[in-house]
Amino acid sequence: MSAIPVAIDEAGPDAGGVISLLTYAVGSADRDRLDVALMPYRTGSAGLAVARSHRIPVGVIGYSAAPDQTMLLHLATDPAHRHRRIGTALIHWVHARRPDLPLVAETDVTAVRFYEKTGFTSTSLGQKYPGVERFLVRRPPSGDSPHQ
Template identity: 40%
Template sequence: MLINIKDRLDEPAIQELLACSVFPDPDRVMETIETYRREPERELYGHESEGEIIGLIGFRLENGGTLTIDHLAVRPDCRGAGFGRGLLLETLELKEPREMVAETDEDAVDFYRSTGFIVVSLGENYPGAERFRCIYRAEE
């Protein structure tokens, strides 16, 4: 079950999960945390199991019904068990967006593709690193 964790940004476990979804630089992680604090339209939810947050999803829901995923992470020891897919499905159910979009790299593109997202290459936005736009259109 998804729970709102935006008020738990100071917890080390939340910060470690956010670090999994951004360039692992302590300054970048703190910048991401401050963005969630400063911008009320950004939401952050987690999946709790046995009292521990094992995955999180951070997003913005825009007026046109587009949910933009900014961060999606599952604890490394829990990956491959369907928690990432569960975060996406529960977010779809909770927010009922028209579509979900995410930008990602080669490491995560197969996850989005296997979850039903349409994947489009954006080319090398950073030297030597191809980026992808992933789009999931919700059924009516």
């Protein structure tokens, strides 16, 4: 599939479509888990951005800023719009806000390849949960080589 043009803007957790998109990142079956995931956005300790195509929300990214890095907390694309470079556009949008700092995220084996194709390196964290290997992914500051 080819990329689709999107407009990306900051959004609150209760903006139209944001919660339904976040369920793809945290699991829609567990409302308590979703409420915990929404807490940093509701308290202002993390930011959210939403990608829209023709004003329809198609992707969301959550992030928090630390003095030495930007941490990606959640990244999700509507299943009907996956493989259209929306997640990549969201990552670029976040990184452009603080290009002199690395982006980092923790993810699972199913998403590692996506992050690697987007300029991240990955390091296994081992099985943080029984039977579930987790990875730390890091994208260097803009202008740095991804292999530093």
